[in-house]
Amino acid sequence: MSTGVIIAIVIVAAVVVAAVVLFLMRTRGAQGGHGLKRRFGPEYERTVARHKGDTRAAEAELAERVERHGSLKRRPLASEARARYEARWAAAQERFVDSPQEAVAEADRLIAELSTERGFPEDGHEDRLDALSVHHPHHVHGYRRLHRTVHAPADGTPGSRPGTEELRAAMVEARGLFEQLTGEDGHRAPRTEPERTGAAGEPRGTQPAWGLGRRHVKGS
Template sequence: MSTAVMVVIAVVAVAVLAGAGFLAWTLARTRRLRRRFGPEYDRAVERHGGRAAAERELLAREQRHQELELRELDPHRREQYRQQWTRVQEQFVDAPEAAVEQADRLVTEVMGERGYPTRDFDEKVAHLSVEHGRTLDHYRRGHAISTRAAHRQASTEDLRQAMVHYRALFEDLLAVPDTERHAAQPRTPDGHAPGHHAPGHRAPEPRAAEPHAEAHAGGPRGDVPQGGRRMPRS
């Protein structure tokens, strides 16, 4: 085999390996973005007309997101915000339009305290999509209903749905970080978390649920009729 042929074979082999490596890298990036953005990934593909353009947009969002100085809420502030939400939800009974407006403001206030921009709606959505992509569609729907409500174009049921949508993002923003949750988990005297068993130790078999337990507990939580209206689900 001549030297020229060997050089050609080597060049082809390198090109094939490089192509395979690039394909593997591209697929890995796509999987990562899908996991991170959830439904927002498919929305970006539809909006930008293809995967390549959508991924460029999502990568740009990640870059801008890294420039934010985000912070978690301390437990006291989380509890204060949840109490405020309860008051807003109670207001829904007598003034649903005002309650939806207050819900929008409360969600925006939490965003601001967490460190997110709060001026432009599209900017808020872009930044939220990086860490809250799975509840972002709820925010869009709640905001759309709130906009219609401002023009008296939303029914009471629409307003109830808006409260449910806002609640989804609200709870996501108030979620306890994994590091804080693990730090607060109680420990046994030997330093292990509850439920940890030493090697060779067999955990006790779970007890079967009692029949009709839900009925004894008062049934599942749902909409509670008050004042002639149905409250949003908590």
């Protein structure tokens, strides 16, 4: 076999190998993006929006979160601790009637403490959010929204701080993550009584009767 033929064979083989590698890389990238979208759900869409539609940048961020926090081992929550957290949350809900800002601030502290006890990062709010987004992607935004309302800057002018309705909505949405973290295995805690419905037939949870009634909240 001549040298020219051997060189031609080597070149063809190299081209074939390169084509196969490129195909596998593209396939893996597509599967990775699909897997991230399925895993993160609404958090995937929010991350893409934050990157102004750049899915590659968003997926790189989400993949990095999984790499850092995917192997996090959640610690069990003792029944006594669960009861204590639930009592504190109930007290914060009751406080909302007279002091909405103080109530949401307490709820924000409560979720931070609870998540730490369950094994999530203690130092750094953003790092904690990233870890929570990996394990509770469908509920982490409620906590993010709650924290944002608590720490919203005020310039002293009317309307520079979140109003009562915004505080109410943030606390209602954050309750989803709270219930996940107080669950037996880090998922939603089972209810001890059947769901009751309101006048419109909607679940009681959609218009919670825990001190956030519109008629009695000061400042609404």
